[in-house]
Amino acid sequence: MTRPPDAPRTIKEIAAVAGVSKSTVSRVLNDTPGVSPKARQLVRTAIEQTGYQPNRAARSLVTRATGSIGLVVSEAQARVFSDPFFASMVRGATEVVRPRGVHLVLMLAEDKRARDQLLDYLRHGHVDGVLFISTHAADPLPRILVAERLPAVLSARPVSPLAISYVDVDSVAGAGLAVDHLVERGRRRIATIAGPQDMPAGQDRLRGWTEALALHGLPHGPELVAYGDFDRGSGARAMEELLGRGIEFDGLFVASDLMALDAVAVLREHGLQVPQDVAVVGFDDSDAATQARPALTTVRQPVEEMAKALTLTLLDRIGDPDAPITSRVFPPKLIRRAST
Amino acid sequence: MTRPPDAPRTIKEIAAVAGVSKSTVSRVLNDTPGVSPKARQLVRTAIEQTGYQPNRAARSLVTRATGSIGLVVSEAQARVFSDPFFASMVRGATEVVRPRGVHLVLMLAEDKRARDQLLDYLRHGHVDGVLFISTHAADPLPRILVAERLPAVLSARPVSPLAISYVDVDSVAGAGLAVDHLVERGRRRIATIAGPQDMPAGQDRLRGWTEALALHGLPHGPELVAYGDFDRGSGARAMEELLGRGIEFDGLFVASDLMALDAVAVLREHGLQVPQDVAVVGFDDSDAATQARPALTTVRQPVEEMAKALTLTLLDRIGDPDAPITSRVFPPKLIRRAST
DNA sequence: GGACGGTCTGGGACCGTTCCCAGCCGTACC
DNA sequence: GGTACGGCTGGGAACGGTCCCAGACCGTCC
Numbered sequence: 001m002t003r004p005p006d007a008p009r010t011i012k013e014i015a016a017v018a019g020v021s022k023s024t025v026s027r028v029l030n031d032t033p034g035v036s037p038k039a040r041q042l043v044r045t046a047i048e049q050t051g052y053q054p055n056r057a058a059r060s061l062v063t064r065a066t067g068s069i070g071l072v073v074s075e076a077q078a079r080v081f082s083d084p085f086f087a088s089m090v091r092g093a094t095e096v097v098r099p100r101g102v103h104l105v106l107m108l109a110e111d112k113r114a115r116d117q118l119l120d121y122l123r124h125g126h127v128d129g130v131l132f133i134s135t136h137a138a139d140p141l142p143r144i145l146v147a148e149r150l151p152a153v154l155s156a157r158p159v160s161p162l163a164i165s166y167v168d169v170d171s172v173a174g175a176g177l178a179v180d181h182l183v184e185r186g187r188r189r190i191a192t193i194a195g196p197q198d199m200p201a202g203q204d205r206l207r208g209w210t211e212a213l214a215l216h217g218l219p220h221g222p223e224l225v226a227y228g229d230f231d232r233g234s235g236a237r238a239m240e241e242l243l244g245r246g247i248e249f250d251g252l253f254v255a256s257d258l259m260a261l262d263a264v265a266v267l268r269e270h271g272l273q274v275p276q277d278v279a280v281v282g283f284d285d286s287d288a289a290t291q292a293r294p295a296l297t298t299v300r301q302p303v304e305e306m307a308k309a310l311t312l313t314l315l316d317r318i319g320d321p322d323a324p325i326t327s328r329v330f331p332p333k334l335i336r337r338a339s340t
Numbered sequence: 341m342t343r344p345p346d347a348p349r350t351i352k353e354i355a356a357v358a359g360v361s362k363s364t365v366s367r368v369l370n371d372t373p374g375v376s377p378k379a380r381q382l383v384r385t386a387i388e389q390t391g392y393q394p395n396r397a398a399r400s401l402v403t404r405a406t407g408s409i410g411l412v413v414s415e416a417q418a419r420v421f422s423d424p425f426f427a428s429m430v431r432g433a434t435e436v437v438r439p440r441g442v443h444l445v446l447m448l449a450e451d452k453r454a455r456d457q458l459l460d461y462l463r464h465g466h467v468d469g470v471l472f473i474s475t476h477a478a479d480p481l482p483r484i485l486v487a488e489r490l491p492a493v494l495s496a497r498p499v500s501p502l503a504i505s506y507v508d509v510d511s512v513a514g515a516g517l518a519v520d521h522l523v524e525r526g527r528r529r530i531a532t533i534a535g536p537q538d539m540p541a542g543q544d545r546l547r548g549w550t551e552a553l554a555l556h557g558l559p560h561g562p563e564l565v566a567y568g569d570f571d572r573g574s575g576a577r578a579m580e581e582l583l584g585r586g587i588e589f590d591g592l593f594v595a596s597d598l599m600a601l602d603a604v605a606v607l608r609e610h611g612l613q614v615p616q617d618v619a620v621v622g623f624d625d626s627d628a629a630t631q632a633r634p635a636l637t638t639v640r641q642p643v644e645e646m647a648k649a650l651t652l653t654l655l656d657r658i659g660d661p662d663a664p665i666t667s668r669v670f671p672p673k674l675i676r677r678a679s680t
Numbered sequence: 681g682g683a684c685g686g687t688c689t690g691g692g693a694c695c696g697t698t699c700c701c702a703g704c705c706g707t708a709c710c
Numbered sequence: 711g712g713t714a715c716g717g718c719t720g721g722g723a724a725c726g727g728t729c730c731c732a733g734a735c736c737g738t739c740c
Binding site for chain 3: 724
């Protein structure tokens with residue numbers, strides 16, 4: 001396992017071992033055509049035997065690329081990390097990046113000062129591209145990156161149209177799945193706790209709820225809607241508000257798991273049973289949803305697959321800055337559990 | 341804000357602007373003595389004006405250092421990420437690393453194959469050192485890194501003695517704080533749900549409980565102890581076990597917040613009120629502890645401060661491979677909430 | 681048989697730093 | 711006044727790759 005201390009460290013030494021010139025070794029390393037099969041094989045075995053790996057710095061110096069991409073976490077709070085979304089995102093990105101020898105550099109932009117520093121940093125070519133992770137709505141960073149012509153991609157659809165590739169889950173369809181499931185379970189009056197309406201995810205999930213109910217010919221008036229901000233705490237307030245209106249409902253679709261768990265707790269405090277009195281469906285399929293009692297029925301996004309697609313898109317764009325913008329919207333999946 | 345397109349990109353151009361040689365510029369950049377105050381100032385303003393930043397690759401090539409450290413996450417599950425510990429760790433490390441221009445490269449080692457690849461990678465000098473994050477007990481990676489003489493530090497005390505710097509919280513003292521607090525609250529029969537006894541944190545927290553109770557002259561026999569594995573789910577089993585023994589207790593110290601939340605749920609299912617019938621103290625001060633109902637009294641580790649200390653230690657060691665091993669144990673703090 | 685074209689090869693300039701070394705200048709001392 | 715020495719400076723050789731260019735070699739065609 002351990003490499004002998006005199007292992008070749010340079011392309012020159014590999015060339016000597018293989019009996020070719022360093023140019024040929026370089027060609028083999030970069031899969032450049034115009035090398036005879038024999039020479040190619042010679043170099044390959046020499047590399048194999050010696051466990052040689054090219055020097056990143058030397059390569060960077062001439063290619064002017066760093067071989068690393070920034071994983072920019074732009075969020076005031078630590079929320080992104082605790083979000084299971086982040087873990088899956090990292091895992092997916094890592095899987096794409098690892099075999100290509102590209103590094104994932106973690107960068108935080110928690111406040112304005114940090115963001116300015118980061119920007120200055122990115123501008124100086126410390127990374128070849130940026131994988132942007134944010135659940136935050138009005139983040140100015142993506143727009144700036146696009147303007148700076150730095151290859152970048154987004155982990156969710158931006159609030160306003162932007163010349164940037166992103167991946168997202170089909171939130172409208174997801175909300176539809178949730179509603180269909182509740183209807184199938186015999187629920188006829190289905191309320192919703194929606195997310196903030198200045199975020200695409202918030203808008204789409206509400207729209208999905210509305211459209212699906214309309215399709216079923218069921219009520220979907222504003223009296224059945226309360227708003228939260230996706231986060232813990234806001235779900236409880238929204239639930240109290242809904243209950244305070246004195247309207248009846250036997251089904252509830254909540255635009256995020258965290259708010260849904262809040263809602264379940266409040267329902268319980270009011271003596272209502274889940275799912276007997278009110279069946280509840282969340283969104284995200286977070287850890288908390290699995291561990292809750294009762295376990296939460298929810299809508300899952302294929303995050304890891306999305307992360308892979310996103311990372312590939314970024315690498316494409318780095319390879320060719322004029323590569324077309326290719327955003328992909330993934331289909332969600334309903335995860336049936338005890339809350340419905 | 342935007343840099344003019346003709347901004348100096350090399351040390352040579354800065355030298356021309358400042359009217360000195362590139363050697364002098366290099367000296368100023370590296371804070372090498374032997375530069376006249378006048379020349380130093382000249383160079384400083386030239387750099388200031390032009391927004392010049394040295395080329396990492398060129399520097400790396402000659403110094404044989406990469407200017408980046410690996411943030412190795414060695415954990416089978418995504419658990420590390422959802423752990424608030426991770427978020428604070430990253431924030432602390434970032435704060436230390438950013439002003440020094442050092443990069444944090446995120447590396448996952450989820451399974452054996454990934455670990456082997458990672459090892460190969462680390463050996464080839466892709467990072468200057470490793471900041472190791474793991475809550476897992478028997479991880480072989482730290483030992484290997486030490487053997488490979490790669491500068492590395494650990495985010496917790498290793499299971500068996502190892503020539504490696506680490507930071508940790510004083511778990512014995514933390515458990516003591518919890519017990520003292522329960523006693524102060526008038527509790528006299530205090531049970532515990534301990535962590536796994538093959539992990540330092542598990543051992544120490546149990547020892548702290550035992551010693552504190554002994555000091556107060558209160559019972560601390562094995563009938564008052566049940567074991568879990570720190571994780572969600574195991575706390576419920578342990579709680580059932582304690583209750584099943586039919587012994588009496590009015591206080592409970594649980595070695596992790598996640599297990600504590602489980603325990604509270606089980607107590608409730610058995611018709612017991614928290615804190616009236618049983619006062620409960622957890623450990624970690626996780627997000628979940630704040631959001632629980634009732635909010636959980638718990639023991640907090642100063643994670644961010646620990647992360648900073650740890651990162652500084654690593655940087656020291658990178659600067660001087662023979663720097664002494666300096667592990668630090670931080671004092672915990674009791675966070676009083678509604679569960680006691 | 682020579683001109684030509686294609687495939688493959690090797691030499692060497694270059695990327696932007698660091699750092700060694702030689703040389704400059706001014707001062708202090710004999 | 712010459713020498714020694716100190717602080718300060720600049721030139722240039724590395725570092726390990728990529729890639730341009732020139733040329734070797736071989737087969738084909740007129």
